Every structure is written in C-alpha cells, then in structure tokens.
Amino acid sequence: MAAKSERPARVVALAGGVGGAKLAIGLQAALPRGALTVIVNTGDDFEHWGLTICPDIDTVLYGLAGVNNSQTGWGRDNETWNVLTEMRRLGGESWFRLGDKDLGLHLLRSYWLDAGANLTEITDRLRRTFDVPSRILPMCNEPVRTLVHTDEGTLPFQDYFVRRRCEPVFLGLTFVGAERAKLTPDITEALQSAAQVIICPSNPYLSVDPILSVPGLGDLLQDVRAPVVAVSPIVGGRALKGPAAKMMQEMGRSTSPLTVAEHLGDLLSGFVIDRRDRALAQAGLLNIPTLATDTVMSDLPSKRRLAEEVLRFGRSLVDDGG
C-alpha cells in the first residue's frame, strides 16, 4: 500500500455552476496538484442550436482553468459574441448567450458525442487541453434533464432559469432520465478512495439533488468512509447566487442554512455556515458538527482560505470520530 499512501489525500467535491465552481477553484488552489476531483451536475444540460450544452461542467472547467469570466462567473474571459449576433439576425434563438470561444467547445463536444465518446471521456480530454490538474467528472454519461414544475406549467431547466429568470413559482422538480443513469466507474473509484467529500455551496435542489438522483450515488455517499461536509449556499437569509432562497420560500421553508442541512439530512458529517449565521449553531439548532466562518468568496485568496478551513474542518471530523 506504499504507492497509495504516497499519493496526496484525495478530495471529492460535488458542484453545480457558479457558486460551486468558486469553492472548487479554492480547493484546487489549496490542495496538491491532482488531489481534487469534482463531480458536476449535468441536469442543467440541454440542446441548443443542435448542440449539447453542459453549463455546469463548463463553469467548473473554465473556473479551474482560470479562463472564466470572473464578472459573471460563467462563460469565458475576453469573450466575443459574433456568432450570436449573426444568429439573432438570421432569426435563430438568441435568448441563451453563447459566446464565440464558448461555442468552439460546444461544437467540439457535440461532435465528439455524436462520434460515440461519452461525456466522462470528453470532459477529461477537455480539462487536459485546458491544463486543469483536477479531475472533472460529469455525474453520469446518460442524459439527465431537470424539469421544473411551476405555477405556469412544467419548464425545461434553462427555460425556467435563463429565459424566465426563475420568475414562475417553484413547485417541484423531475430529473428526466435519472432512472436510466448509471454510476460511472470513475465516480465510484473517486468516492471510495476519497479522504474527504465536500458538497460545494450550490443550490441543493437544482445542483445537488440531480447528482444524488443518479441511482447508487446517494447510497455510495452515505456509505463512504470519508467525512461529508456541505457548505451552505444560504448566507444571512439570502442565496449568494441564483434562486435557492426564492425556491425555499415558495416551498414554505425558511431561507436558512437549517433548510439546507435538513435537506441533505444524514448524508452530512459536518456543515459549514457563514459567520453571520453562527447563532443557529450556538442555539443548538444544527445537530451536526458545524463550522461558522466567512463563506463569501470574492477573490482567489478568499476562495482558497475558505477551502483550507473546510478541509481542516473535515480532517478534524475524522480525528474526532477516531
């Protein structure tokens, strides 16, 4: 077992898009090269202009490659929009903003998918091209598509999220195709060999639940020896990004880290909340080990600092637990 012990302790992160990618960037900066594996939601994937688009994979990929647009959190830096402009002129759909560089990747991935490669292989090829040291694993290779049930009817995820800007009242979700999805060998291996598992501050319903909808993945996470620590995406009663708080309200739940912790339930060995929510822990409302710290990540140093604190907290849970 010498070879194994020489390898740096491996960390697996579960992530959706912008919020999750931020902590993944911090984790990659905090860990030895190659120690991080990110399992990414693909429930947001969709077909547009005849291409398969994987928004969360790309947000994580571009973020870890350091080529993301740091203003928006998604898309490429120094992006141009010449194809989109022409597409609009020709009467094509232009509500989903695909930049030119971004489009190069979508074209290539769609071409490779059509040629029979699976999403895990393609994502690995891409992250190597971008010189990303961390592994990026799609939650599965089969298409899973999040449908959002709302008071205005059922909408494909991107219609709800981008086109309708999350305005319709949220009623529930279906992850179409999840029952046919298969746990990939890469995910099984990554989780079984992980020293720590971190659920990034992503939307628990839209980003984490689709990952857990892959048959066997939730059970594997439950049984994994490594501590599982989630970072709350709800800070001070608000979602830092996206519709998580609005969705909680519409479900009649409090917009609180408590709702996140309850939702993830007994998957968690520990929970990280923001300093401003520490009263929850002090009041004993969270019945799991909890770290309260500054969870708002504005720049690389703050991403890395939070990552280091989360990793230290995770290690402490192992030491405590024996």
Next chain:
Amino acid sequence: MAAKSERPARVVALAGGVGGAKLAIGLQAALPRGALTVIVNTGDDFEHWGLTICPDIDTVLYGLAGVNNSQTGWGRDNETWNVLTEMRRLGGESWFRLGDKDLGLHLLRSYWLDAGANLTEITDRLRRTFDVPSRILPMCNEPVRTLVHTDEGTLPFQDYFVRRRCEPVFLGLTFVGAERAKLTPDITEALQSAAQVIICPSNPYLSVDPILSVPGLGDLLQDVRAPVVAVSPIVGGRALKGPAAKMMQEMGRSTSPLTVAEHLGDLLSGFVIDRRDRALAQAGLLNIPTLATDTVMSDLPSKRRLAEEVLRFGRSLVDDGG
C-alpha cells in the same frame, strides 16, 4: 394567361461557387427584381464539426445579398475567426476556414435540417432573411457528395479542394447519392417557365456535372424550350479560378473553351467565350452560335455588363431560331 405575360421573362442560371456567383450577381443586377433563379451545385456540401456546410449555396447567397467577401469571393465581409481560433486551440479540425458570421448560418441550417426541413425550404428562408430578390435552388434536397478519384486515392471533395489544394492528379469523379436524388418541383417549374437558361462560368466537372447528375435534370434541360447558353470558365488557356484547367490537362484534354463546349455537348444553344479566344470561333471550331466578349468580371459593372451581353445573346438565339 395575362398574369403570366405580365411577369418579367424568367432567367435560370446554373452555378457552382465563386466564378458562377459572379455572373449570378451580374444577372441579378441586370434583370428585374425576382426574375432570376439560380440552381446551385450541392456536390461540394460536406459535414464538418457536425454541421452541414453548403459552400456553393452560401457563396451564391452571400454574393447575391452583397455581404460576401469580395477579396476571396467566398465567405462573409468583415468576418472574424474567433470560434475557429478556439477550435484549433482545443484540438479540433481547423483546415476548413469557417468564420464566425458564416458559422451562425451553418448552425441554423444544420438545426433546421435536423428538425426536418429540406434544403430548398431552408435556402429560401435564408435568402429572404438576406433580402435577396432572386430565388436560390439547391440542385436537390437529398445529399449528393462529390468524390474525387486521384492518383493518391479517392478523396471527398473538400479534402481534394481545400485540404490538398487540388494537388493530386485528377482521374475522375463520383457523385455519391446522385442516383437517389429527386428533381425538385421548384427546379422543374423554374426550368419549364424559363425564358433563358445560362450555365455560369463554373467548373464543368466539379460544379456543372453534379447538377446534371440529378436524375431527370439533364433531360429537362435538353427539352426546355428556352435557349441554353454557357459562359466559358476557361479564358486564354487558363481557368479564371480553381482547378478546371489543371483537371483538363490531367485528362489529356486541351485547356480551351472547346473542351468546355464539347463537354456540355448538345445541351447548348449558344456559347460565350472571352474576346482573347475569339480565334476559335473565327476558325469555325465551335459548331454552335458563339459570342466573344470580355468575360473577366472584376467589379459589379463588369459583372452586369457581361450579364447584359449574355442575356442579349440568348434572346438573339430565340429570335434567330424563330
């Protein structure tokens, strides 16, 4: 029949890419709005980056829309190459230069094709979007693909033409899929109601022959009442554009308008050659009515002037023939 006689006399042009598009532009300028129909070669069409590319249709479309790159003759004006640059960076194929604006059209067309629209409908939708008054008809809706047999083996057309720059020695052609192609109602109607048919100065083997390979199209052209006039793409022993002269040499034929006239044979009612080749006509080597004029089209006035001369020559054939 009053309605019909009030309509301007309709002219049908057969065209391939750059050379053919030049005369089509001149014809559109010379004729009343809506009088021109261009039947375009699709044997050069190919699949690239998972998209269906129709180079000749686009060259004609962009030319008639006045948005073409007037330097190269193909592609768009004020074009950018940001997707191509990214594609190259990601390891995708970059030997075929697709610009960003151009790509917008390929994406939309491929999307519409996948959705079940046929190439005739799509091309008509596009030419209306570009406000082109002339009709542009693909030679058929079924995929026909030109294979070039060479001393280095058989190559798909674009591999021969773009990737290998026509360097291998030409042996022959196969138009794959031609036997399954169907004459479209639009082409039948256009040819039957044409007052004149003009074969543009396109490569007779690579651009005109694929059009004639559509079952029934050659017979229809043979039987049509309108005069059929071809403009020679060979001027002074050279091809103005492309490999026509090189191909003739490799087939052991003389690089002469005679070779073009012989190849098109009894389809022709008349033939237009360049002024510098007029000795051929004077020597009685061309046994059809021949017009010798300046056929080199450098700008819009020269395109229009040639078009007007060709149209006048065509009308004279009808008057002569009774």
